[in-house]
Amino acid sequence: MGNVRAAIEQVIEGKRSSIDLALVALLAEGHLLVEDVPGVGKTMLAKALGRSIDCTVRRVQFTPDLLPSDITGVSVFNGESREFEFKPGGIFANIVVGDEINRASPKTQSALLESMEEQQVSVDGTTYRLETPFMVVATQNPIEMEGTYPLPEAQRDRFMARIEMGYPTPSAELDMLDTHGNSDPLAAMQPVTDAVTVRGLIAATKKTYVSQAVKEYIVGVVNATRHSRDLRLGASPRATLQLLRAARAQAALSGRDYVSPDDVSSLAVPVLAHRVLPSTEAQLARHKLPDIVSAAVHTVAVPDRR
Structure with a gap:
């Protein structure tokens, strides 16, 4: 890609x-x-x-x-x-x-x-x-x-x-x-791949290895949002699945055939923050959802990267 x-x-x-x-x-x-x-x-x-x-x-x-x-x-x-x-x-x-x-x-x-x-x-x-x-x-x-x-x-x-x-x-x-002042670079864009190739990459991404420890880490991260005092609605089970899929894609995009805890932690905010709702206290304190999710992630022990 x-x-x-x-x-x-x-x-x-x-x-x-x-x-x-x-x-x-x-x-x-x-x-x-x-x-x-x-x-x-x-x-x-x-x-x-x-x-x-x-x-x-x-x-x-x-x-x-x-x-x-x-x-x-x-x-x-x-x-x-x-x-x-x-x-x-x-x-x-x-x-x-x-x-x-x-x-x-x-x-x-x-x-x-x-x-x-x-x-x-x-x-x-x-x-x-x-x-x-x-x-x-x-x-x-x-x-x-x-x-x-x-x-x-x-x-x-x-x-x-x-x-x-x-x-x-x-x-x-x-x-x-x-680049944009004289012409529209979007108009000059040409396809660099096709749907068939992307389908193959999607299939290959699904085979990216995820260890048991990393799976437990994903579940722990999502559960941390459900128990955060600053959130009245935590992430759903669908979020758990999508965090796993996103982590696999991140690893594949980085050229690896396995998922690391860093893939999970780096994707936690963009994958989870829009799914949760802040508590009344957090709203009054003007806490931002990305910061709340990031704080929840940091409460979860990171598995050994070896």
């Missing part, structure tokens, strides 16, 4: 960690929630990931009037054949870019639940499978709340990881003026 990372870095300056996390989610068959202020490259990252792979990519602009059928598809009556024909919706692609997902109504947001969890769509009693790789990259702006519908916990729990792009460094922003 090094060539995919290099291709994306031609468009996104100085965001190696965010790019790597997007690739981890891709290899682990997870979904990515990109949450940050406007103009920092959320949609650009999603587009660059899609264009670097020769596969189907669809962008869905979430708006208040977007209907669930626009996402899943709808059966339309064909007057010539006298039969109903299924017209696929925006979810039928290898990589789905959901822009400003929190601007759609809860009913439309919930249309994604089955697709994200089971990689299928059920319409009028018929189930349609979605092709692998399948990944939803959703963006949202946490600052502007007017006209938005906050994602429910069930929806947030479907995302493997949440990232913040953050502002670029002055040097990266200066480079951006040179």
Whole structure:
């Protein structure tokens, strides 16, 4: 996946960690929630990931009037054949870019639940499978709340990881003026791999070795969020599974055939922080969820790395 990372870095300056996390989610068959202020490259990252792979990519602009059928598809009556024909919706692609997902109504947001969890769509009693790789990259702006519908916990729990792009460094922003000032580097991007290759990498990632000690460490980390005094809702069992899958992908991306405790600890915040809820005391003290999760992780004994 090094060539995919290099291709994306031609468009996104100085965001190696965010790019790597997007690739981890891709290899682990997870979904990515990109949450940050406007103009920092959320949609650009999603587009660059899609264009670097020769596969189907669809962008869905979430708006208040977007209907669930626009996402899943709808059966339309064909007057010539006298039969109903299924017209696929925006979810039928290898990589789905959901822009400003929190601007759609809860009913439309919930249309994604089955697709994200089971990689299928059920319409009028018929189930349609979605092709692998399948990944939803959703963006949202946490600052502007007017006209938005906050994602429910069930929806947030479907995302493997949440990232913040953050502002670029002055040097990266200066480079951006040179690369983006005269032309659009996204338009010049060419695929550096294809869906078949990515499917092979996903299959290989699943074979990455995880020792019993590391598995116990993963369970311990997730349980630490459930017993934290600063959290009124800890991470779910789905989070445990996705932390394992993400750790496997992180190890594979690093060129290793085994998962280390460092893979788990480095992914704990992006994989768990968006799934938990702070206690009233933590909210009053203005404790941030990433800091709370990080503190919970540090209470768990790290297994021997040998």
